[in-house]
Amino acid sequence: MPVLVEPDAGWATALAVALPLGTQVVEDSDQLAKWLVDNDREYVVLIGPSTDLATALAVGAALRSTHPALGVVLLREQATADVFQAAMQVGVTAVASAHDQDSIAAAVDRSRQTWEAIRGPIGEQDGREGKVITVFSPKGGVGKTTVAVNLAVALSSGGAYRSCIVDLDLAFGDVAITLQVIPDHTISEAIEAEEHLDFSLLETLLTVHENCSILAAPTHPEAKDRVSPALVRRVLRILREQFDYVVVDTSPAFDDQVLHAFDETDDCILVATLDVPTVKNVKVAIETLDALNLVEGRRHLLLNRADDEVGLSPQVVEGLLKMKVTTALPSALAVANATNHGRPIVLSRPDHPVSKALVRLAQDLRTTNTDGSPIRSAHARPVEPAPKRRVFGRRRK
Numbered sequence: 001m002p003v004l005v006e007p008d009a010g011w012a013t014a015l016a017v018a019l020p021l022g023t024q025v026v027e028d029s030d031q032l033a034k035w036l037v038d039n040d041r042e043y044v045v046l047i048g049p050s051t052d053l054a055t056a057l058a059v060g061a062a063l064r065s066t067h068p069a070l071g072v073v074l075l076r077e078q079a080t081a082d083v084f085q086a087a088m089q090v091g092v093t094a095v096a097s098a099h100d101q102d103s104i105a106a107a108v109d110r111s112r113q114t115w116e117a118i119r120g121p122i123g124e125q126d127g128r129e130g131k132v133i134t135v136f137s138p139k140g141g142v143g144k145t146t147v148a149v150n151l152a153v154a155l156s157s158g159g160a161y162r163s164c165i166v167d168l169d170l171a172f173g174d175v176a177i178t179l180q181v182i183p184d185h186t187i188s189e190a191i192e193a194e195e196h197l198d199f200s201l202l203e204t205l206l207t208v209h210e211n212c213s214i215l216a217a218p219t220h221p222e223a224k225d226r227v228s229p230a231l232v233r234r235v236l237r238i239l240r241e242q243f244d245y246v247v248v249d250t251s252p253a254f255d256d257q258v259l260h261a262f263d264e265t266d267d268c269i270l271v272a273t274l275d276v277p278t279v280k281n282v283k284v285a286i287e288t289l290d291a292l293n294l295v296e297g298r299r300h301l302l303l304n305r306a307d308d309e310v311g312l313s314p315q316v317v318e319g320l321l322k323m324k325v326t327t328a329l330p331s332a333l334a335v336a337n338a339t340n341h342g343r344p345i346v347l348s349r350p351d352h353p354v355s356k357a358l359v360r361l362a363q364d365l366r367t368t369n370t371d372g373s374p375i376r377s378a379h380a381r382p383v384e385p386a387p388k389r390r391v392f393g394r395r396r397k
């Protein structure tokens with residue numbers, strides 16, 4: 001896959017539309033070097049316009065000697081003759097205007113062809129699967145849906161990654177309403193098709209919202225019991241083949257469907273708040289997961305409303321649960337406000353501390369695998385093509 005070196009989030013998002021889905025974005029040459037150590041089948045590195053020319057040329061020159069099969073494409077706001085000349089001198093494969101999607105796509109394609117000529121076919125899908133992240137708490141009202149929705153949006157990184165959210169709170173799911181979408185279809189329509197369910201059918205049941213697809217919960221609670229645990233696993237297996245990230249929102253109980261979702265889960269976000277009943281129940285949930293050998297070593301403790309002064313401190317919670325708090329979110333009216341306006345806080349208030357903490361969690365989930373190695377996409381084709389020109393246009397507003 002391509003790797004884009006671009007520290008500016010705006011540029012990264014704008015450039016993502018011209019790049020194959022699943023392109024890895026790194027911020028600087030240090031991150032790039034680390035990434036290439038673990039991922040030796042990348043075929044092109046694009047150096048975005050925010051990196052100054054001297055640094056970009058130095059990175060390009062270094063890559064030519066360390067990774068000769070790898071294409072290096074220099075993206076500039078203005079690709080002048082001087083830039084071309086300097087780039088060619090250090091052996092950069094191509095220079096393209098950062099505003100010219102067609103040239104970027106052509107340069108990426110040429111790099112891919114060169115790489116394949118040297119190292120053999122890359123293949124449409126290199127066998128990796130997307131990551132399934134389940135947000136769970138044995139308590140209702142603690143922020144599971146809020147976290148799940150915001151994580152799914154944050155993981156998509158403005159459309160650079162394919163992200164999907166599955167509402168497994170099958171009786172009272174509120175993912176769709178939290179995003180203020182009215183789904184035309186829900187998971188209940190997959191029930192009849194369970195035996196021969198595939199992505200082409202499942203895709204028709206998804207609702208696309210911003211940069212995230214939603215598989216909504218049934219409209220009526222009674223449909224819950226007809227969604228078999230086997231169907232849940234099948235749905236998650238199919239989705240992880242197509243999406244980089246599949247975020248699962250859950251009911252506040254270990255029902256059969258949720259337990260089977262854990263079988264397909266790579267990372268589990270356990271949500272707790274600073275109240276004794278919740279902490280006690282989260283402890284029981286952890287013990288249950290232990291007893292069933294589920295998501296061991298891949299659990300993250302998220303403390304929501306972590307600044308509430310209620311006589312129970314985050315340290316005490318960590319002691320009781322024998323787990324470190326990975327992410328702490330403060331109580332904030334802005335969160336409830338975002339819910340009520342149907343726009344996740346990571347989109348409506350990206351600078352808010354809650355958004356920053358959730359984006360950081362998304363970054364951690366994105367860059368590390370269960371064994372600490374980076375995880376990448378297994379995307380195949382987009383559910384909805386990105387609105388190409390508009391994204392470029394929007395950035396310059």
Ligand SMILES: Nc1ncnc2c1ncn2[C@@H]1O[C@H](COP(=O)(O)OP(=O)(O)O)[C@@H](O)[C@H]1O
Nearest residue numbers: 140141142143144145146330331332335336339
């Ligand atoms: N950190 C927070 N600060 C303020 N309100 C929050 C926070 N987290 C969640 N909420 C609000 O609490 C309510 C319940 O959250 P929700 O995510 O639906 O919980 P759950 O899915 O666990 O039942 C929602 O109205 C949400 O906006």
Ligand SMILES: [Mg+2]
Nearest residue numbers: 144145169174
């Ligand atoms: Mg919920």
